[in-house]
Amino acid sequence: MGNAVRTGRVAGKVAFITGAARGQGRSHAVKLASEGADIVALDICEDLPFAHSPHATWEDLQETVRLVEEAGGRIVARKADVRFRDQVDAVVAEGLETFGKIDVVVANAAAIQYKNVFDLSVEDFEAGLEVNLTGVFNTVQSPIQSMINRNEGGSIILVSSGITYRATPAVDYAAAKTALITFARALANEVGPSRIRVNTIHPGYVLSPANDNLKYAERTAQLLGREPFTSLEEHRQALWDRFKPQNMLPVGYIEPEEVSNAVLWLASDASRYVTAEELKVDAGFGDK
Amino acid sequence: MGRLSGRVAFITGAARGQGRSHAVRLAEEGASIIAVDICEDIPEIPARFGTREDLAETVEAVEAVDGRIVARVADVRDFAQLQAAVADGVAELGPPDIVVANAGVVPFTDFPSMPESVWRTTIDVNLTGVYRTVKAALPWMVEAGKGGSIILISSGIVNRGGGIVVDYAASKAGVVGLMRSLALELGPYNIRVNSIMPGNVLTNMLVSGNFGRVVAGAVNGGEPFASQEEMIDAMEAMFRARNMIPLGWVEPRDISEGVLFLASDESRFITSESLRIDLGFAGK
Amino acid sequence: MGRLDGKVAFITGAGRGQGRVHAVRLAEEGASIIAVDVCHDIEGIAMPLATSEDLAQTVREVEDVDGRIVAREADVRDFAQLQAAVADGVAELGPPDIVVANAGVAAYKAFPELEESVWRTTIDVNLTGVYRTVKAALPWMVEAGKGGSIILISSGSTFRGGGLLTDYASSKSGVVGLMRSLALELGPYNIRVNSIMPSTVLTKIVDNEVFGEVVSNAMNGGQPFASREERLKAMDAMIALRHMIPLGWVEPRDISEGVLFLASDESRFITSESLRIDLGFAGK
Numbered sequence A: 001m002g003n004a005v006r007t008g009r010v011a012g013k014v015a016f017i018t019g020a021a022r023g024q025g026r027s028h029a030v031k032l033a034s035e036g037a038d039i040v041a042l043d044i045c046e047d048l049p050f051a052h053s054p055h056a057t058w059e060d061l062q063e064t065v066r067l068v069e070e071a072g073g074r075i076v077a078r079k080a081d082v083r084f085r086d087q088v089d090a091v092v093a094e095g096l097e098t099f100g101k102i103d104v105v106v107a108n109a110a111a112i113q114y115k116n117v118f119d120l121s122v123e124d125f126e127a128g129l130e131v132n133l134t135g136v137f138n139t140v141q142s143p144i145q146s147m148i149n150r151n152e153g154g155s156i157i158l159v160s161s162g163i164t165y166r167a168t169p170a171v172d173y174a175a176a177k178t179a180l181i182t183f184a185r186a187l188a189n190e191v192g193p194s195r196i197r198v199n200t201i202h203p204g205y206v207l208s209p210a211n212d213n214l215k216y217a218e219r220t221a222q223l224l225g226r227e228p229f230t231s232l233e234e235h236r237q238a239l240w241d242r243f244k245p246q247n248m249l250p251v252g253y254i255e256p257e258e259v260s261n262a263v264l265w266l267a268s269d270a271s272r273y274v275t276a277e278e279l280k281v282d283a284g285f286g287d288k
Numbered sequence B: 001m002g003r004l005s006g007r008v009a010f011i012t013g014a015a016r017g018q019g020r021s022h023a024v025r026l027a028e029e030g031a032s033i034i035a036v037d038i039c040e041d042i043p044e045i046p047a048r049f050g051t052r053e054d055l056a057e058t059v060e061a062v063e064a065v066d067g068r069i070v071a072r073v074a075d076v077r078d079f080a081q082l083q084a085a086v087a088d089g090v091a092e093l094g095p096p097d098i099v100v101a102n103a104g105v106v107p108f109t110d111f112p113s114m115p116e117s118v119w120r121t122t123i124d125v126n127l128t129g130v131y132r133t134v135k136a137a138l139p140w141m142v143e144a145g146k147g148g149s150i151i152l153i154s155s156g157i158v159n160r161g162g163g164i165v166v167d168y169a170a171s172k173a174g175v176v177g178l179m180r181s182l183a184l185e186l187g188p189y190n191i192r193v194n195s196i197m198p199g200n201v202l203t204n205m206l207v208s209g210n211f212g213r214v215v216a217g218a219v220n221g222g223e224p225f226a227s228q229e230e231m232i233d234a235m236e237a238m239f240r241a242r243n244m245i246p247l248g249w250v251e252p253r254d255i256s257e258g259v260l261f262l263a264s265d266e267s268r269f270i271t272s273e274s275l276r277i278d279l280g281f282a283g284k
Numbered sequence C: 001m002g003r004l005d006g007k008v009a010f011i012t013g014a015g016r017g018q019g020r021v022h023a024v025r026l027a028e029e030g031a032s033i034i035a036v037d038v039c040h041d042i043e044g045i046a047m048p049l050a051t052s053e054d055l056a057q058t059v060r061e062v063e064d065v066d067g068r069i070v071a072r073e074a075d076v077r078d079f080a081q082l083q084a085a086v087a088d089g090v091a092e093l094g095p096p097d098i099v100v101a102n103a104g105v106a107a108y109k110a111f112p113e114l115e116e117s118v119w120r121t122t123i124d125v126n127l128t129g130v131y132r133t134v135k136a137a138l139p140w141m142v143e144a145g146k147g148g149s150i151i152l153i154s155s156g157s158t159f160r161g162g163g164l165l166t167d168y169a170s171s172k173s174g175v176v177g178l179m180r181s182l183a184l185e186l187g188p189y190n191i192r193v194n195s196i197m198p199s200t201v202l203t204k205i206v207d208n209e210v211f212g213e214v215v216s217n218a219m220n221g222g223q224p225f226a227s228r229e230e231r232l233k234a235m236d237a238m239i240a241l242r243h244m245i246p247l248g249w250v251e252p253r254d255i256s257e258g259v260l261f262l263a264s265d266e267s268r269f270i271t272s273e274s275l276r277i278d279l280g281f282a283g284k
Helices: A023-034 A058-070 A085-099 A122-150 A171-194 A214-224 A232-246 A256-267 B017-028 B052-064 B079-093 B116-144 B166-189 B211-219 B228-240 B252-263 C017-028 C052-064 C079-093 C116-144 C166-189 C209-219 C228-240 C252-263
Strands: A014-018 A038-043 A075-079 A104-107 A154-159 A196-203 A278-281 B008-012 B032-037 B069-073 B098-101 B148-153 B191-198 B274-277 C008-012 C032-037 C069-073 C098-101 C148-153 C191-198 C274-277
Touching (some): A014 A085, A023 A038, A023 A104, A023 A256, A038 A058, A038 A085, A058 A075, A075 A085, A085 A122, A104 A122, A122 A154, A122 A171, A122 B116, A154 A171, A171 A196, A171 B116, A196 A256, A256 A278, B008 B017, B008 B079, B008 B116, B017 B032, B017 B052, B017 B098, B032 B052, B052 B069, B069 B079, B098 B252, B148 B166, B191 B252, B252 B274, C008 C079, C017 C032, C032 C079, C052 C069, C079 C116, C098 C116, C098 C252, C148 C252, C166 C191, C191 C252, C209 C228, C252 C274
Parallel strands (some): A014 A038, A014 A104, A038 A075, A104 A154, A196 A278, B008 B032, B008 B098, B032 B069, B191 B274, C008 C032, C008 C098, C032 C069, C098 C148, C148 C191
């Protein structure tokens, strides 16, 4: 496929991004496209019964497509569930056929249940791992042989979480997100000779549709022991106030774009020798 | 007076290796033991597992130091089996004070070609299996109201290294995440939760199965070794080079000493800790 | 439009090596530079340090990319010298937004032979020198009220390894502790504090005869090398084994890319982070 010469810090690269329909995933797609990359995107585009808040929709994914194209990027975007390997493989195959390669992987799709250990059944635990850990396994393993065969390096970025540095009462989520740290390191060890880098990124509290919604606002109100919020704006202020004391920098939450800046850096050749690293983007939450 | 007099310890993977060593060591210090093991091989994992005969030997070894023990065949992938085993143990010995989640597998497979079934099995035993182990014991511990000590066996791989063990490494790091969350949530119940990060331990898990081929590839040009002894010698030399203390591995009892310390009241204010017993592997 | 347009960066150890490359890279992105270096050898440290000519060369290279620079000779062990250098820089360029505490030395002595005077010098330059660097810039940053980014160069040796580096590794770990505390305290001022943990970087701190002796002892039976090329080849072979990406070292510019990222607003919510740029050294 012919294309105008792209400029930017990831010009000519192709990035495979999961959970790309909204929030952080969408932000990464747009950021990388604005810096010259083409995008292979997937999203489940439907709710998960065990997850706390609603997930993205097909319309959300189409909006990501529009924004990526507006930023000058080409994009293949499909509805797919990272828990099912054949669905991931189909998207990766289409991406490879369309763009000829994948050299950046951003494993971002995730699900949160917010259950404590007494409420989290074994089935619930398994369900959480299925998305947050096995989903990442599928996302990374699907394109990896093509990356090794091309032998031109690559960058795999696993979205972990700031909570891995601080104990948190979300047992399955903590288990999966911490697992990603050593998953990344062990894999980095294997593919280092191919110059494929594998790193984790640890966002702090990010304001996105995952928490900027009415269902989540109900939960916040309950946790704070107050009447329901009258607007999402009121809820955002409450989130800000609630989390600010836990950060070193005077912010309650950050925007998806802050995480995208770090994803961009890890995806670009500026970080060509950074591997097996854990990059916190968390306003100092992890160490406070 | 033993350091664990009157305590009850629930130990998984107890038929042989580290699990058996923990059972015996804790019994030496006065604990009664609820022991489980799968007692059969798992098709996806190319290694020899413990057998019913092995588990019977563990029973003998515990009774030989005047310990009481209830042993059951149970697969940590099956929550009902674990619950039944714990219930039997409680009926005879009383509720558990100590949990040692030790059962684990390590397939030694390259990532690009790792079958999803192998990945799932490793996660199911090493991570979800640990969750099930804790969930099976927890209601009894909370009801008894005496606090307790939960010890999750993680691995030195979490700190360093990691070729051909992506699934194992992920599962063992997951155990650390699990450990921290549990420590936070169970602190108010005076239940402490810690993990141990062993370096290499010379047990059947290491010696049988795929790892021999890895060693052969690394030091023998891919040629299989003439004998088990030769393979172990080569493995030892390979590991020794990566440790600060120039030995290839620790003995199971070195891990048991760590388990004993964390199980006893000597560590009563230690929680959410990862204790490395690794010949300095992590820092070399 | 540079990523650091209008910003002022204070860089220590800018006479050569990593410091010089940081000065040029940040200037390429629009920053003005306040540069210092001790510009002479110091007692107790056998390897040669930068010279006045070296610092003049840094000035030329920054001006070649249309950057503005104020360069002064200053020893990070002397607080008054640092303060004077910063004051001169502020008078001409404005208050600093960015601090890169890069000046560092390494003695490469085995612990039993390490004299206390050498230990003190290493700590004084690598740790207390970093503290003085931050103290010299901080009042200007707080008064300007625009926030800022402080980048402390630590080392991969804080994670593992460390033969012949007890003083060096201690000082560099100290920098991490300093970094976290500063990040906590300066957060309310929107001043971010992070550290970079390089593995081996090919500059004069390793490309010298003193470290060459370490290499020849490890790789050449103690025999000196016939040429620099031979020495570097042996060094490459020695160190590449310890990296996941099998190269012996990174270039200074790879560290500069990390400095640039942490200095720019792209990382405006990253604080208390240790950024490894290390070919996977820490985890292998």
